[in-house]
Amino acid sequence: MNEFVAPPIDWAAVSPVLVVLAAGVLGVLLEAFVPARARRATQLTLTLAALAGSLVAVGMLWDRVQENAVSVVGGSYLLTPFGLGVQAVIGVCALLGVLVVAERTTTGQDAFAPAAAAVPGTAYEDETRRAGLQQTEIYPLMLFATGGMLLFPATDDLIVMFVALEVLSLPLYVLCATARRRRLLSQEAAFKYFVLGAFASALFVFGIALVYGFAGTVRLQGVVQVLADPVTSPLGSMTALVVVGLLLVLSGLLFKIGAAPFHAWTPDVYQGAPTPITGFMAACTKAAAIGALVRVLFTLANGLDPATRHDVEVALWSVAILTMLVGTVAGAVQTDVKRMLAYSSIAHAGFLVVGLVGMDQVGSQAVLFYLLAYGLATIGAFAVVTLVREQTVSPGSSAETRVPTGEVPDDGVVLGEATRLAQWAGLGRKAPWLTAAFSLFLLSMAGIPLTAGFVAKFGVFSAAVEAGAWPLALLGVLASAVAVFFYVRVIVLMVLTPPTDHEAAGASAGQEPATGGTDGAPAPAGSGTATLTGAATRTLVSRTVVTVVGSRGPAAFAIAVCAVGVLLLGILPAGALDLVAQAAQFRP
């Protein structure tokens, strides 16, 4: 009889992931036991504590992992310096993201539906809103997603990687559907994300199957061994199998970063999801997926023979070119802030891939810094978007009506986010600090010197040049130049253009959904009916103006941290670059 021998598990190494997942489980339990009034505070505290704890764990592991990569259970969990670095970025971004999610603004409402299960536009929904219900499950959901993200780049096992992929994706699908306003759009986005995500997962799994067929193992190290010594596997001589498999696995990962041609979901989902979730998703998912991509790519590429490696490089080149092109060109014609930021995120995915084509340490170092710079700017930017709102003004009152600082019991005074770019005109006068912060984030995304974005872009492009991919770097610089156009356009709009007073009554609010969900083509079923909840009738008699609601603290804090981070990383990048350089010592 074989006795069961418990494998020795290095719990300390797993702790960053474990803390977060355990807190998620605890959070679900808390939902059942904690009274409704205290639930939000409890969940928020638990979430922030778990994320902070995870970051502390990362910090404590740092020096140890510098010396040796830690492998747990034969590589199911593999902590490399780079993986730990990605976990750190995810931790920081998730912490900031949760702060934005927790923001209730001076209107007293967060960005989430009071009861996500209620059918939009029904009396039941109205009732839940009046009752002041809150969907505090978003916090455990975020913890699960974060747990998956932390695991994603820290494994050598493709099956574990797939599990992590699903663990991070499924909560996100749900979170996307929970927007308080424009709920049909939100649900449509979640559905699209889910279907396309499932499709991408299928590609990913199929890729794993092919790799397994080739090597007889799903461990990346094992695959590399077979590549080095083909006779150890029955199909070990069929290199084409591993190339196709690798391409499919990459497709699944590229879907998550939003790289073309797997980007199509990005604008719709970014627009439809609750804005705080969009920020969280954009920053953290991208970091996690890039981490996994680096893991797969660098490990396998180092085992491939030059000709096969060249094939992979060609694929990366095509993806990078296509992604930068789509991101910048389509981004330049957007009229909605969230969609514009979505295309910007696609373009950034392209720049990230540019940094990876060399598949070397310089590249991984540059990419890690880029993820941090991009994450800060993105979370900050989406946090700003949550504060710029539409407000109904009854025909008699003046357009300058300020936002009431007290709680507003009912929808109707302050509505959803004013995401049409035209509505942002003259924002600089209404909210100079917010405008300054948003401009800073945009400038960082554009890669203007003295912001983090510049150092980051410089890093990835010089990594590409060092790897001999100067045409890609050149194209990247050109794409950045085009992208500057649409970032600066927004700044000009906010600062220099006078606000359009007297926005057309009703008409503007009514037209809005027509541009939602697509880039302006005829709207398919669903998005046409997505409308401002509860405001449709009112807009007939009252006008909509743009207003800026005050933050109750968390979002303002997050914006401030992001802004300071972006500036610090831009002006004094040395410290962060040193850390990143440590983390980039990539050991397979």
Next chain:
Amino acid sequence: MTMQTLSLAPWLVATPMVGALVLLVAGRRTDRWGHWLGVLASAATFVVGLVMLLDMLGTPADQRVGTHTVGTWIDSGPLHVDLGFQVDPLSMTFVMLVTFVGTLIHVYSVAYMDHDVDRRRFFGYLNLFVAAMLLLVLADSYLLLFVGWEGVGLASFLLIGFWDGKRENAVAGKKAFVMNRVGDMGLIVAMMLLLATFGAVDFGTVLPAAGEGAAAAGEGTMTAIGLMLLLAACGKSAQLPLQAWLGDAMAGPTPVSALIHAATMVTAGVYLLVRSGPLLEAAPDAQLVVAIVGALTLLFGAIVGCAKDDIKKALAASTMSQIGYMMLAAGLGPVGYAFAIFHLLTHGFFKAGLFLGAGSVMHAMDDDVNMRRFGGLARLLPVTAITMGLGWLAILGVPPFSGFWSKDKIIEAAFVGEGWRPWVFGLTALLGAGITAYYMSRLFFMTFAGRRRWSDGGPGDDGAPERHPHESSRLMTWPMIVLAVGSVALGGILALGDRFVTWLEPVTGHAEHHEPVLPVWLLVTLTLLLVLLGAFLAFRQYAVAAVPVEPPPAPALVRAARVDLHQDDVNESLVMRPGQYLTRALVYSDRTAVDGGWLGLAGGIGRLGARLRRFQNGYVRSYAATMLGGLGVVALVVWVLAS
């Protein structure tokens, strides 16, 4: 043993700088006492300077050169520049001149600007001016000197355009600034060349190595460095061809003119050239150009001075001419350095006195500057008349007044040499002395002598403006008296036993005595005769004969001199208009080619983007198809490129 007070050097710059900061930052709160703070800052700086001077005088001559390094300023690759202060007889001479004359001007301004609501701001700028000038002369590297250099430019811009409510004042400030920028370019290029040639920009490295540098880099480079330094000096010191701003700079309040002309700003160019002496000696061609520029400006200023009816502009032209003397001396090599600085020092005193006197006259005459409307003021403004009279005798070079000792030395030095040079430079300097005597006497007689050409309100003065002249307050007259004493005695005291020349020797080096091509006694006599002739002509024309109230018709040269020898027309046709055409052409090409290209590109991207949007139709099935199709395309690309 070196100087013990060396470490005080930073305070010389910091004190007035703090004064300026307090006055400019604290704003209106300091309005009531701000001007006295300004005076105090300047006076305190003078005291610090005096302490250092006394210490230096007690130090053996060969140990009087020192640097005080505060710390590293720039450390970037091969470029290492310290933040250090150069303390030696040359810089201390400037420190004393700037702070002493500057303090007197501060005191004078308290009364002069009494009625100005912005008096506090004015004093802030004055302190800034002094601080910048002191940084300029105390810097131990060209780079730090450049900081002071720019500070002086900024302060002069602010002060010349101080009354910027009037458009021409603002324009004058801008003109001074822009023309100075041209000179600044010279200094920047010179620094680049120095860096390329010597790998450093600090005096301690560059100046001793000048000879070797010339051998290594070739004389061409050294000539280029010299010419660029000269260009810089021309900008600050208002020498040809960058002289045009000086006359317009009279738009500023009169104490500013005194400060610019006597203590700060225009002397900076002379300082730069004397300080860079070793570099110029390594480039004889550049040195010759310096002398030529000095000689030309000397005549230019003198001629313009003869025709000006505006009392301040006449003085401005005189400054240009006197600085020309100094430049000429600086261009003569080691023989001339000491005399250039000596003349600068005496000139600082008598020119400051003359300007303050002119300000006093203007004060008395309701800010009128037209000398054709003055006359007969000596009786009414006795203190002003006497102090200005002493300054007048000093600038004429009448023995034993200050100017005699310094100017005659320059004329003497100009006659030293071989070939054509002593004759050309010497005769120019000699001629200049005669013209100087004429126009300065003209100024003095037109103002103080002859019949009054203004009305005291009584009958029989049809058309003449009504004035009620009165002597200025003590705050204004005492600085003038002190300066007059300097104009009388300073030159003689310092010239006795070649005291001043010996004092400067640690910096300028010992110059062998050369005999001029003409005997010295003959030169002195000739100079005095010419001066007497010039003064006599002016006396006959402006003191004895009646002065017409309107400028009479005159020959072409006088007409040209009245409009500054067409300097503005020359600048406009040679520089401004071609520049305008160039910018217009550039704007045109920018609009058509560059903008057109970019707009075309932007339009193309927009159209491409609009096409891409069609793929983003909102249908999940299309998106999935995009993914699959895209994957297929990538696979195809890989397959095609791989095979």
